[in-house]
Amino acid sequence: MRLRPMHLLLDISLTVAKPWLLAPSGIDRVEFAHARHWSRLPARDVTFVMRTAWDRLAALPDGLAREILADAAARIAPGLDHRGISLRARPALAMTRQFLGDGVARLRGRLTERRDAVLLSVSCATLHKHAALAAVKRRGAKVAALVHDVIPLTHPHCFPQGEAERHARRMEGVSLFADAAIAVSAATRDGMQGWFAARGLALPPVEVAHLGLDLPPPEPAPGEGERPYFVMLGSLEPRKNHWLMLEAWREMAGRPDAPHLVIIGRRPAEPHLGTILLDRGDFGGLVEYRGRLPDREAARLLRGARALLFPSLTEGFGIPVAEALALGVPVLASDIPAFREVGGETPEFLHPLDGPGWRAAVLDYARPDSPRRTAQLARLPGWSAPSWDRHFAVVERVLDGLARG
Template identity: 45%
Template sequence: MQVILDVSRLLACSRRPTPSGIDRVELAYTRRWIEAPANSCAFVAQDLRGGFALLPRDLVAELAQALTAAWTGGADAAAAARHAGAVALGARGRLLLGRGRGALGRLLDNGRRTAFLLVSHRALERQAPIEAMRRAGAAFVPLIHDIIPVTHPEYARPGQAEKHRRRMASTGAMADGVIVNSEATAQALRPWLRQQAVPVLVAPLGIDVAPEPPPAGPGGEGHPYFVMLGTIEPRKNHLLLLHLWRNMAAARSAGQPAPRLVIVGKRGWENENVVDILERCVALDGIVREAGQLPDREVTALLRGARALLFPSFAEGYGLPLAEALALGVPAVCSDLPALREVGGAVPDYLDPLDGAAWRDAVQDYAAPRGPRRAAQLDRLRHWRAPGWQEHFALVDGLLARVTTPAAQLAPYAAPRRAAHVAVRDAAVS
C-alpha cells in the first residue's frame, strides 16, 4: 500500500509565527510519513488549476524540519522560519510551472493500492480534484477536525458556515473512510455521510511536548496566574474571564489580592468587545496580559508555572490546549463539553461556560496556595495518560489498510481499544 499525503496547508502557513491546531496535525502527519520507507508515501500539493501535483520528498522533509524548529522556538527559530518560507516559496514555484502533475499520474498508474490523505480541511469543498484522484484508483480519507461552523454558525467568520457545509458534503459524497479526533466530532459528522457504510475512525490526536523551557518562564512575576490559550474569537468565551477579572480587580481595591491572567493566542474575528476591554480597561492593568502568539517553548514555560489552564469555550471538536496542559501536569478548569470530557476524562473541573459565579469560585480556590480543589485535581492527574502520535497512527494504519484492500471491505472493521476514549467503528447512515 502507498499513501499520498496532501501538504498544501504547510506551504500556505509556512510564514506563520506559531501554528494552529490543524497546522500541527498536518505537520505531524508529514513527519510520520517522511520517516516511513520512501516507497510507502508520496506528497502532493494543490496547483493553480486546483488539481494536485507531486512534490519532491526531500523538499517536503526540509520544509517539515524547518517548520518544526521555527514553531518550537529557541535560538535558531527566526532563521528556521525564514528557511521554511524560502522552501515553501520554491515549492509554490514548482506548482506554478506545472511540475509534478505528470509524475503524480505515473505514480497513480503503478497498480499499487493507494490511500489519499487530506488532513487539513484545505480545499475539501472542491470536489473535482479529489474525485480525479479517486478515479485514478486512490481511496480518499480525510481527517475532519470539527463541524463547528455548521453546528454553531454564530461563531464562524462570514461565509465560513456555507464553505464548511460544502466540505462536509464533499466528505459525505467521496470519502472511502474518515478519521475524526473525537466521538463528538464523529456524531456531528454522521448525518453528512452517504447512504452506504463508511468506516469512521475515532483517533485522538497526539501531543508534542516542547523541550524543557528556561527555568524562569514569563508571565507570573511571583504572583499566582492562570493561562487561557487559543485564538481570540467569540467561541472561546474570553469575555467571561475578562468580566470575572474586572470584578476581582474591584475587590482588589478593597484589599483582596487578584491573581494574574495571561491570554495566549492571536486576535481572530468579530472580537471587538474583547479587544476593547484588553486595550481600554484600566482596571485590568497589571493583572491581565495579552501575550499574543508565542513559540511552543514559551507556552510550555507559561503553562508549567500556571495555577491552571482556563478553557471556557462554547464549542470544541477536540480541545488540544486541554490535552497539552494535562500532558505537562498542569490542572485545567474547562467547559462541560463532550469533546473536552473525552480528552480530560475525570481529571479537570468542568463548569458551565455561562456560570460566572462557578468560574469565580474555581479561580479563587486554584489561586490559593493550598486550594483543596486544585489539590484534588493534581491527585487525579497522576492517573491521566496523554494520547500519543504512535497510538494515533497505529489506528490510522488499520483504517488505511481496510479502505485499500477489497477483501477487507467485506468484513467488519475492528481495532483494539488503546484507551477509554478511543473508538473505531463503521458509520452506516440510513
C-alpha cells in the same frame, strides 16, 4: 509501521503554505505530525502532494518534499513565528514549477503506475475542492479524511462570513469522495453523524483517533513568590469565551486577593466582544495579553500557573487541556463532551456560562491552601495522556482496511 502494500498520497498543502503565512495553528501541527510520521516510508511507498493555485493536486518531487519538511521541522515543531520567513531559493523555484503544471503531470503518472494509492487528507485543506478529489478518484485512488470538528456548521456565528459554507462543502466532499473518515474525538464523530443524517448525506465508516502531544523540553517555571496567575491558551476566537473570564477579572479588579490572568494566543482580524473588552476593559493591571508565543515560553508560563482556564463553548478536541494535564497543571474547563473525553475525571468542569461559578473557582485555586486545587492534583496521576503512537495505530488500521479493499 506495518501496512499492506499500498502507496500513500499525503496532502501537505498547509505545511507547504506556511512559510508565507503566520505562525502554525493546531491543525498545521497535526499535518506536520503526519508528515513527520509518514516520511519514514521510502519514496516508493509515499508521495507528498499539495493543492495548487488552480485547485488541482500536484505531486512534489520526493527530495523537494523532504527538504520542505526539514524546514518545517525547524519552525513548525518548535512553534516559531513564520512572519517574514520565506523558503530558500531552490525550493521556492521548484515550488513555482509545481504550480505551473509539473506536479500535476507527476501525480497523474504516479497514479497510473500505482493502482493501490490512498490519498490521506489531515487538514481539510483540499476536501472542499471536489474537482481535485474527483480527479484522484477517477484514477483509482481511495480517499481517507481526518476531520477535526464540525463547529463551523453547529456554531456558524463564531466564525468569519463564508466559513460555514466552506466547511459544509468540506463535509460534502467527505460524503462524496471519502472511503473512510477519522475523527479526532468521539465528540467530533457524533457531531458528524448528526449533521450528515440531518441532511441525508452518506457518511463513510468513521474511526476515532485522539491527537498526540508535542511538548517542548521542560524549562523552569516563573519564580516562586510572585502573585498567583492563571493562563488562557488558544486563539482569541468568539467560541473560546474569553469574554466570560475578562468579565470575571473586571469584577475582581479591586480585590486584594485577585490573581493575574495571562492570555496567550493568536488574535483574529475581526473584532468581537472578547477582544473589544480586552482592549477597553479596566482590569486594574491584572490582565496581560501576550499574543502568540514560542512553545517553550508558553509551556514555561503554563507550568507556573495555578490552573489553565478553558471556558470554550464548543471544541473538537482540546489540545491545551491535554498539554496542561501532561505538564502537571490543573485545569478548569467547560463541561462539554470533548473536554470530558480528553480530561476524563481529572479537570474541574463548569458550565461555560456560569460566571459566578468560574469566579469562585479562580479565587479558590488562587489560594496557596486551595482544597479544590489540591483535590485535582491528587487526581492527576490517574490521567493518561494521549499519544501519537495510539493515534497512528488507528490511522494505520484504517489505511490497512482500505488497502485490503
